[in-house]
Amino acid sequence: GENVEQHPSTLSVQEGDSAVIKCTYSDSASNYFPWYKQELGKRPQLIIDIRSNVGEKKDQRIAVTLNKTAKHFSLHITETQPEDSAVYFCAASKGFTGGGNKLTFGTGTQLKVEL
Amino acid sequence: GAVVSQHPSRVICKSGTSVKIECRSLDFQATTMFWYRQFPKQSLMLMATSNEGSKATYEQGVEKDKFLINHASLTLSTLTVTSAHPEDSSFYICSARGGTAVGYGYTFGSGTRLTVV
Numbered sequence: 001g002e003n004v005e006q007h008p009s010t011l012s013v014q015e016g017d018s019a020v021i022k023c024t025y026s027d028s029a030s031n032y033f034p035w036y037k038q039e040l041g042k043r044p045q046l047i048i049d050i051r052s053n054v055g056e057k058k059d060q061r062i063a064v065t066l067n068k069t070a071k072h073f074s075l076h077i078t079e080t081q082p083e084d085s086a087v088y089f090c091a092a093s094k095g096f097t098g099g100g101n102k103l104t105f106g107t108g109t110q111l112k113v114e115l
Numbered sequence: 116g117a118v119v120s121q122h123p124s125r126v127i128c129k130s131g132t133s134v135k136i137e138c139r140s141l142d143f144q145a146t147t148m149f150w151y152r153q154f155p156k157q158s159l160m161l162m163a164t165s166n167e168g169s170k171a172t173y174e175q176g177v178e179k180d181k182f183l184i185n186h187a188s189l190t191l192s193t194l195t196v197t198s199a200h201p202e203d204s205s206f207y208i209c210s211a212r213g214g215t216a217v218g219y220g221y222t223f224g225s226g227t228r229l230t231v232v
Contacts, residue, residue, distance in 0.1 A: 034221070043208060043223040044159070089158060095212070095221075102149055103210070103221055105158045 002027040004092050006106030013080050014114055021109045023090035024072040030092040033066060033073050034103070037086045044089060048075070080113045087111070117143045119211050121224025128199055128231055136194045136227045138209035144189035145211035149221070150182075153206040165192060199231040 003026040013019050025033075031052035036044035050057045050064045050073065057064050063076040077084055088109045095101040118141040128134050138148060147166050151159040163179075165171035165186035173179045183195040192211075196203055208226040 041206070041226070041228065043225050046220070102161055102164055104161070107158050 002030060002092055002104040004090060004104050004106040006090050006109060008109060009107065010110045010112070012112045012114060015080060015082060017080055019075075019077045019080050019084070019111055019113075021075045021088055021090070021111075022072060023074070023092075023106050024070075025092040025104075026071065027092070027094070028068075028071065029094050032093045032095045033064070034091050035062075035064060035075050036089045036091065036105075038089060038108075039086050047088075077111075080111075082113050082115060085111055085113045117211075117213065117220065117222040119145070119209060119222045119224040121209055121227060123227060124225060125228045126230070128229070130200055130231055131198055133195055133197045134199055134229060136196075136207055136209075136229075138192050138194075138211065138224045140190050140211050140213065140222070143211075143213040143222075145192065145213055145222075146189065147212045148184075148186055148192035149210040149212075150184060150192075150194050151208045151210065153208060153226075155206075159208065162194075196229065199229070201231045204229055204231045 006023045034049035035047050037047050038044045048062050048064050050066050061078045066073040090106040091103045093101045093103045120139045122137050150162045152162050153159045161174050162177045163171045163173045163184050165184050167186050167189050171184040186192040206226050209224040210221045
């Protein structure tokens with residue numbers, strides 16, 4: 001089955017700096033890669049996603065890049081703010097082609113944005 | 116947008132008793148429901164996948180007789196933790212998919228914090 005690795009496990013940045021979180025996946029058939037932000041005791045919130053037919057996607061301060069050949073994708077957050085502090089999870093699935101394919105999550109990154 | 120309502124949000128039960136968790140899709144038909152368990156400071160681990168009207172598919176290592184999943188309708192799925200023990204204390208969260216109608220998205224419930232004493 002799919003295996004998703006995520007690094008780093010913790011990341012501390014100064015407010016205004018950029019943060020980068022990286023993930024690798026093992027199943028070349030995976031075609032949908034969402035990123036979630038989870039605050040303590042809450043549900044994961046989708047912040048951005050990318051499909052395998054696209055190499056990069058940006059939404060304001062957040063961007064995701066995908067390298068299908070190397071099977072890795074990254075989350076980039078620019079101009080970080082204290083409210084960006086949370087746990088971030090990457091995930092992968094074969095769900096873009098339809099059906100009920102499951103999401104496999106990475107191990108998570110605790111991002112702390114310091115003033 | 117798509118909404119999944121999960122209840123209860125918190126439950127405390129005695130060891131040996133059973134607890135039922137419900138997830139309802141409010142504005143779409145959830146053809147597939149995923150159930151996850153999340154221990155403190157860990158990732159979401161998939162327990163099982165269920166399709167409406169079919170038996171659930173459990174992940175390796177998850178006891179199907181202990182974690183009973185029912186997905187009898189397109190808007191309701193339940194997870195029953197039977198004979199709960201302290202090690203079952205965790206955050207349980209469901210995630211629903213409605214197929215092409217909701218753009219292949221995964222909609223999460225708000226989670227249930229289970230504490231077994």
